[in-house]
Amino acid sequence: MGPREGTVTVNGLRLHYLEWAGPGPAVVLHHATSLHAWVWEPIARHLARRWRVVAYDARGHGDSDRPPQGYGWDALAADLACFIEALSLAPAAVVGHSSGGTAALACAARRPELVSRIVALEPVLLPPQVEGPEWRERHQQWVQTARRRRTVWPSREAAFRYLRRREAYAHWREDVLRLYLEKGTFLRPDGHVELKMSGELEAQVYEGRAALDIWPLLPAISCPVLLVCSQSPNPGLEWGIREAARRLAMARVEQAPGSHFFPQERPEETASLVESFLGEG
Template identity: 35%
Template sequence: MTVTSLPGVRLRRVTVDGTGLNVATAGSGPAVLLLHGFPHTWRLWTEVIGPLARRYRVIAPDLRGFGDSDRPADGYDAATLAADAAGLLEALDAGPAAVVGIDLGTPPAFLLAMRRPGLVRRLVLMESLLGDLPGAEEFLAAGPPWWFGFHAVPGLAESVLVGHEEAYVDWFLRRGTLGRGVRPDVRAEFVRAYTGGEALRAAFGPYRALPAGARQIREAVSGARLTMPALTLGAHPVGRSLERQLRPYADRLTGHVIPDCGHIIPLDRPEALLAVLEPFLAAEDDDRE
């Protein structure tokens, strides 16, 4: 286990079904699992790990293919990423956990809750869509974001972007914070994590598996409901689209939109995120009464 530059945060290697995952951990108490998106690593949670660790055991992995985790040839569909998350919780003896997913981390967080409800106490989903479930028509009126198609073509994006990774990552970081940008040390880690053809190839894996993920989500909601307390958090640009998608399938759903906030909520408006997230997690005490 190694120490990072963040006080109280340690890195460890956990192998799940043959895939080595780089995992940041901090704190003690009930587990909170944090699943990042693109172009992020576990350091997406830099500003919120410390506050959460005062009360919880925080577990923040690099998803397979991202950061310092292994980069297998396949397994980037939402169901496999959900199985990775389940295996990680079991390997750390950390379930049931509150599970938080953003961007590409949202579909696997959702499928984990649907397929393994015994491992998930509470669910938080942020700034993403759940496949092609109804409710996101307004967001998709002009078509999906352009990079979805660019990333989805096998071999294309990585061949174009090698040598230009820094500029490409910067575009997403600035757009995702409404032009404000992120801390230089965090930015540098993201750029490092996405530099090189193999790093890019793995990072685009979830985009290439989106059709499979959409099918897996449709199958999940056709036979079950989301029964644990759930929270959707929107910002710019997703807003309430995710909430509208999820509401028909969730028994206990709360929706919230953070104003003046870009897509990368944990780095753009961490205080506003914690102001909603911490009371939601703390409400577990009421559930047990």
């Protein structure tokens, strides 16, 4: 049986969420930038054998509201806290991917009573010492690439073939990529399909990283944290993850096979890794 869909108002915005009923306490899933709640489906289905699993579309993503501005990562963290409160999920374990992992850490630091454990799947944690010209240039490339990205195709099948040739999506499991397109696009009057999240909003989320300085917050996190980095070469992110582990009170680092998108490439392995850590609590 598929998940139950719902909406809740958080910080003046309507957020769309999916819920898989399970016997245990809540696990909240926060997706990466430009994705949406449905990409968690195979992972959530696995975890729901033991827990109540809730995945939501962050502001500007999926079927949630799209304000014209307000995409700082501090806002993402505040939304997460309010979402947990609004659905009475606390204390919840939080699993976040990329920017979602960073938001989970900030939420736990500011509202420790809401979060019991964190699994941060390759969170974006760039140490201050690498925030130099090279990384600023790379970050600007992400922003510009987002603004230029193709968002319209003649059909979902055409979109699937196009994305399969792009490095970021090349190794996604087929069912996950098809679900990303099925739930992440809409049918236009001219018969074409278009991504629900525009390139402009995606760029704003990338730019919003500057609104959250995560490093001073890390010592305030008291719950257990699992930080997971991918095996693909990503020296800046891996360095940040290992530095974060050093600053956190209860943290360990594990490595997952695949690229930055390993949750979409290897969802069953990712689910097993998450289940193992959450089961320790």
